[in-house]
Amino acid sequence: MAKHDEVTDVNFKMDMRALDQGIPIIELEGEVDVYTAPQLKQQVIGVLESGARELVIDLTKVDYLDSTALGVLIGGLKRMREVDGNVTLVCPGPRIRRVFEITGLDKIFDIYNTQEDAQEAIGKES
Amino acid sequence: MANSVCPTCVELKIPCLPEFVGVARLAILGVASRMKFSYDEVEDIRLAVGEACTISVEWAERNGEKDSGITLRSEIDSEKLTVDIFDNAGPRNTGNSGQQVEQEPENLGALLITLLVDEVSVEASDGGTHVRMVKYAGQR
Numbered sequence: 447m448a449k450h451d452e453v454t455d456v457n458f459k460m461d462m463r464a465l466d467q468g469i470p471i472i473e474l475e476g477e478v479d480v481y482t483a484p485q486l487k488q489q490v491i492g493v494l495e496s497g498a499r500e501l502v503i504d505l506t507k508v509d510y511l512d513s514t515a516l517g518v519l520i521g522g523l524k525r526m527r528e529v530d531g532n533v534t535l536v537c538p539g540p541r542i543r544r545v546f547e548i549t550g551l552d553k554i555f556d557i558y559n560t561q562e563d564a565q566e567a568i569g570k571e572s
Numbered sequence: 573m574a575n576s577v578c579p580t581c582v583e584l585k586i587p588c589l590p591e592f593v594g595v596a597r598l599a600i601l602g603v604a605s606r607m608k609f610s611y612d613e614v615e616d617i618r619l620a621v622g623e624a625c626t627i628s629v630e631w632a633e634r635n636g637e638k639d640s641g642i643t644l645r646s647e648i649d650s651e652k653l654t655v656d657i658f659d660n661a662g663p664r665n666t667g668n669s670g671q672q673v674e675q676e677p678e679n680l681g682a683l684l685i686t687l688l689v690d691e692v693s694v695e696a697s698d699g700g701t702h703v704r705m706v707k708y709a710g711q712r
Contacts, residue, residue: 457594480626481590510597512622513681541615548687549680 458482469500475507478515490522499531534564580648588632588640593625596644603646608709616688623681624703628659635662652708660700
């Protein structure tokens with residue numbers, strides 16, 4: 447039986463786990479678009495409803511990200527900020543990073559190259 | 573003119589549904605790769621076409637036109653790639669007398685398209701919308 451917190455598609459994979467300090471992390475792989483973004487949205491809502499105040503979303507293995515995915519990330523960030531929380535992104539790839547840069551969203555999100563860097567930054571804030 | 577065979581055109585018809593947007597992206601990736609575009613420019617075209625199809629899919633859902641389709645037509649030229657995207661997903665009435673809500677993914681998608689290609693035009697056409705995008709090769 448498939449694990450409840452793991453979703454796999456041919457072009458999309460989503461894995462949810464916790465980092466050392468118990469911070470939830472969603473690791474995405476493949477294409478996050480109009481077809482797959484609703485699954486990410488459900489996962490993000492689940493994290494918000496669990497009462498978490500920090501969320502890391504790892505886009506390292508994402509090779510395509512569209513406006514629908516950006517909409518989910520912005521929605522999650524908005525709701526987290528409302529409760530003084532934050533959504534931190536891990537995105538080392540220049541291709542996906544560029545989507546954030548051209549839309550100006552790189553100024554709104556905290557984006558790091560590695561999970562370790564993201565974790566360290568969250569640790570310093572709290 | 574419309575019915576004559578275009579020797580440098582590639583046409584694709586897909587259902588106006590989320591799971592088929594990836595098919596349109598793959599097709600345009602193949603077409604753009606045949607031209608003198610840089611790797612980044614090919615990616616820009618792929619994203620722009622994906623966004624245009626996504627907007628069609630969102631309108632089809634909103635208008636209850638789930639049986640509608642998208643026709644993607646691309647014309648290769650030595651200097652530019654022209655992509656026409658036709659849907660019959662119904663009218664794009666935003667309500668609120670044309671006032672669009674900020675931050676909707678659809679608006680983000682439209683913004684992305686304008687940032688990624690050199691020319692964009694959007695017009696109502698035959699029960700849907702016609703989007704034309706032009707990207708010039710060798711701009712950088």
